[in-house]
Amino acid sequence: MRHIISVLMENEPGALSRVVGLFSQRNFNIESLTVAPTEDETLSRLTVTTVGDDRVVEQITKQLNKLIDVVKVVDLTEGDHLERELMMIKMKANNGTVRAEIKRTADIFRGTIIDVTPNTFTVQLVGASSKLDAFIEALGSSNIMEVVRSGVSGIARGEKVLTL
Amino acid sequence: MELLSGAEMVVRALRDEGVKFIYGYPGGALLHIYDAIFTQDDVEHVLVRHEQAATHMADAYARATGKAGVALVTSGPGATNAVTGIATAYMDSIPMVVITGQVMSHLIGEDAFQETDMIGVSRPIVKHSFSVQSPEEIPEIIKKAFHIAESGRPGPVVVDIPKDMTTPTERYEYEYPKNVKMRSYNPISKGHTGQIKKAVDMLLAAKRPVLYTGGGVIMGDASEQLIALAKELGYPVTNTLMGLGGYPGTDPQFIGMLGMHGSYEANMAMHHSDMILCVGARFDDRVTNGTDKFCPTAKIVHIDIDPASISKTIKADVPIVGPAQAVLKEMLEQVQAAKNSPCAESLKAWWEQIDEWRGRHGGRFRTDDSELMKPQQVIEMLSKVTNGDAYVCSDVGQHQMFAAQYYKFNKPNRWINSGGLGTMGFGLPAAMGVKMNFPEEEVVCVTGEGSIQMNIQELSTISQYDIPVKVICLNNQSLGMVRQWQDMNYESRHSQSYMKSLPDFVKLVESYGHVGIKVERYEDLEDAMREAFAMKDRMVFMDIAVDPFEHVYPMQVPRGSMRDMWLSKTERT
Numbered sequence: 001m002r003h004i005i006s007v008l009m010e011n012e013p014g015a016l017s018r019v020v021g022l023f024s025q026r027n028f029n030i031e032s033l034t035v036a037p038t039e040d041e042t043l044s045r046l047t048v049t050t051v052g053d054d055r056v057v058e059q060i061t062k063q064l065n066k067l068i069d070v071v072k073v074v075d076l077t078e079g080d081h082l083e084r085e086l087m088m089i090k091m092k093a094n095n096g097t098v099r100a101e102i103k104r105t106a107d108i109f110r111g112t113i114i115d116v117t118p119n120t121f122t123v124q125l126v127g128a129s130s131k132l133d134a135f136i137e138a139l140g141s142s143n144i145m146e147v148v149r150s151g152v153s154g155i156a157r158g159e160k161v162l163t164l
Numbered sequence: 165m166e167l168l169s170g171a172e173m174v175v176r177a178l179r180d181e182g183v184k185f186i187y188g189y190p191g192g193a194l195l196h197i198y199d200a201i202f203t204q205d206d207v208e209h210v211l212v213r214h215e216q217a218a219t220h221m222a223d224a225y226a227r228a229t230g231k232a233g234v235a236l237v238t239s240g241p242g243a244t245n246a247v248t249g250i251a252t253a254y255m256d257s258i259p260m261v262v263i264t265g266q267v268m269s270h271l272i273g274e275d276a277f278q279e280t281d282m283i284g285v286s287r288p289i290v291k292h293s294f295s296v297q298s299p300e301e302i303p304e305i306i307k308k309a310f311h312i313a314e315s316g317r318p319g320p321v322v323v324d325i326p327k328d329m330t331t332p333t334e335r336y337e338y339e340y341p342k343n344v345k346m347r348s349y350n351p352i353s354k355g356h357t358g359q360i361k362k363a364v365d366m367l368l369a370a371k372r373p374v375l376y377t378g379g380g381v382i383m384g385d386a387s388e389q390l391i392a393l394a395k396e397l398g399y400p401v402t403n404t405l406m407g408l409g410g411y412p413g414t415d416p417q418f419i420g421m422l423g424m425h426g427s428y429e430a431n432m433a434m435h436h437s438d439m440i441l442c443v444g445a446r447f448d449d450r451v452t453n454g455t456d457k458f459c460p461t462a463k464i465v466h467i468d469i470d471p472a473s474i475s476k477t478i479k480a481d482v483p484i485v486g487p488a489q490a491v492l493k494e495m496l497e498q499v500q501a502a503k504n505s506p507c508a509e510s511l512k513a514w515w516e517q518i519d520e521w522r523g524r525h526g527g528r529f530r531t532d533d534s535e536l537m538k539p540q541q542v543i544e545m546l547s548k549v550t551n552g553d554a555y556v557c558s559d560v561g562q563h564q565m566f567a568a569q570y571y572k573f574n575k576p577n578r579w580i581n582s583g584g585l586g587t588m589g590f591g592l593p594a595a596m597g598v599k600m601n602f603p604e605e606e607v608v609c610v611t612g613e614g615s616i617q618m619n620i621q622e623l624s625t626i627s628q629y630d631i632p633v634k635v636i637c638l639n640n641q642s643l644g645m646v647r648q649w650q651d652m653n654y655e656s657r658h659s660q661s662y663m664k665s666l667p668d669f670v671k672l673v674e675s676y677g678h679v680g681i682k683v684e685r686y687e688d689l690e691d692a693m694r695e696a697f698a699m700k701d702r703m704v705f706m707d708i709a710v711d712p713f714e715h716v717y718p719m720q721v722p723r724g725s726m727r728d729m730w731l732s733k734t735e736r737t
Contacts, residue, residue: 009348010348014293017284017287018287021287021288025288055475058475059472059476062471062472063472065471065472066470066472068291068292068349069348070348071347071348164347
């Protein structure tokens with residue numbers, strides 16, 4: 001099963017490499033990973049999506065908690081949560097039919113065209129990873145020139161927070 | 165406040181931490197620190213002949229005392245030579261602080277002379293590491309390093325210090341912090357009372373209980389509490405390789421080591437038990453054998469300071485996270501306060517069964533199938549001659565298993581071996597590290613002709629510092645454990661397990677100024693050993709010829725259950 005694990009950690013040099021190293025060292029899988037400082041600049045928030053059975057995910061959270069730089073760990077998928085990923089996708093758009101089709105599809109998915117040239121469109125789309133996957137599928141692979149995805153960020157619904 | 169250079173701060177901080185010995189080897193990146201060492205007498209530096217030995221000396225000191233040992237190695241090859249020692253300590257959860265020199269900060273990343281990314285290289289084998297970014301940080305970083313190394317589940321910590329952090333002309337205010345607080349690191353100090361209650365209920369209801377205890381009892385200083393609980397309940401106790409000495413080896417409730425080369429009765433008792441209380445052990449693959457067949461009828465209570473050790477390989481029915489000492493103490497209090505007590509009838513029947521197993525195969529070996537001495541006889545003699553009271557520092561291989569099986573450890577912290585990583589070459593420096601700190605105690609290195617040659621250069625360090633350890637070399641002229649596996653699994657094709665061109669060990673040690681004794685017949689063994697141990701102030705190397713065809717038994721059948729064992733070359737359970 002897919003899990004979204006959020007990690008609050010010291011914003012120190014080397015902290016990220018400890019987290020990433022842990023995953024390869026212990027043979028855990030990483031599907032996506034995002035990291036950036038929080039409003040408190042001494043802390044970073046890292047989100048990792050991984051796939052594994054309960055035993056593996058339990059090990060992942062326990063091993064992450066053991067890292068000295070890690071302050072808190074939560075498996076967001078254990079409760080109600082919001083998940084967002086940002087994608088920018090550049091496509092061949094060199095005739096009117098294709099351009100109209102891309103525009104229409106982007107509208108359906110509530111994407112935004114953020115760059116236009118005579119031959120290309122670049123669409124920005126935000127949503128759960130599955131929505132981004134669906135958008136790619138809807139467009140078909142033949143026109144896609146480049147895809148860049150931010151990886152998943154997540155936050156718990158309601159009043160639950162991950163802070164110090 | 166006193167003004168000190170970074171180099172002086174390193175040495176002063178070690179002094180203020182109570183460090184007596186540091187084990188190391190100088191080099192370019194460390195020259196400022198070595199100069200600071202030269203001008204003081206509080207901390208004594210021990211010059212090894214290879215950095216690996218420095219880490220093993222520090223490690224063995226920690227195993228004998230529970231306090232972090234300190235190694236000091238230079239950048240590049242000095243640091244990489246220390247890697248095996250750091251990994252050894254990491255696998256056995258041993259507190260250690262390893263200070264590594266680093267090239268000047270402005271050269272980092274430029275492939276400078278003797279530059280290695282030691283933080284990167286050591287990352288998977290340390291509990292934590294620090295890279296000094298400014299000299300003022302040194303006292304706090306060293307304090308944190310000791311705190312992290314020694315608390316919680318102990319482990320090695322690397323402190324990487326670029327050379328320009330130690331410049332003698334740049335001085336800073338020095339104060340050694342009394343405490344450290346880290347928001348991201350708060351080791352647990354006691355177990356959950358509710359969980360302990362559940363465990364006690366299970367313990368008291370058990371009909372076929374076993375206490376299975378490991379290195380956590382030794383490093384957690386919980387031997388006394390374990391003995392008290394075991395005595396109160398009257399239950400059998402088995403120790404892992406790392407846990408030997410945690411419960412007295414000559415006590416009737418002790419049923420021996422368990423696992424791959426565990427005793428017949430310990431493995432049988434585990435397999436048939438209905439309740440296992442695991443304390444400070446981690447159900448590793450050398451203990452459980454096939455995890456799917458592990459102890460099918462047992463409920464499991466697992467006490468460990470590291471939550472990640474619990475339910476990692478074997479699911480615990482009652483997990484208890486906490487230090488062994490505090491949890492066992494509370495457990496005993498609850499047992500004593502409980503209204504019910506263990507069912508005497510079931511316990512009697514259980515002991516009768518265990519004693520029957522004990523009688524059927526008491527871990528014996530044959531002496532009639534070879535002209536040569538048996539390695540087991542040598543260890544039994546060692547146990548006799550030293551009254552089971554020596555610090556036994558082992559290398560890795562058959563001799564290690566024989567020492568674990570046949571030396572009767574009655575006290576904790578006296579069996580010192582590389583259990584997790586299985587590092588050949590560990591034994592001699594380990595014995596040196598212990599002996600320097602316990603000069604009045606007998607310290608023995610049990611080794612083989614293979615392992616001893618992996619750090620034999622330390623014979624020179626022994627000369628320099630007069631470290632009168634005793635080396636018991638079980639010389640079977642082959643890499644015995646490899647050979648055993650080749651006998652059992654590869655139709656005795658002894659690929660590269662035969663040691664050609666062995667040195668004359670007697671002459672070799674004599675050339676370093678030590679005493680060498682060669683023993684070839686069992687009749688001579690006791691006298692020779694007594695003679696060796698009578699030389700209190702000399703290093704004595706006993707080169708003892710033993711049967712090269714001997715195997716270590718029992719040996720679990722791969723991927724079987726705990727009870728599936730070879731008991732001899734021809735006999736299987």
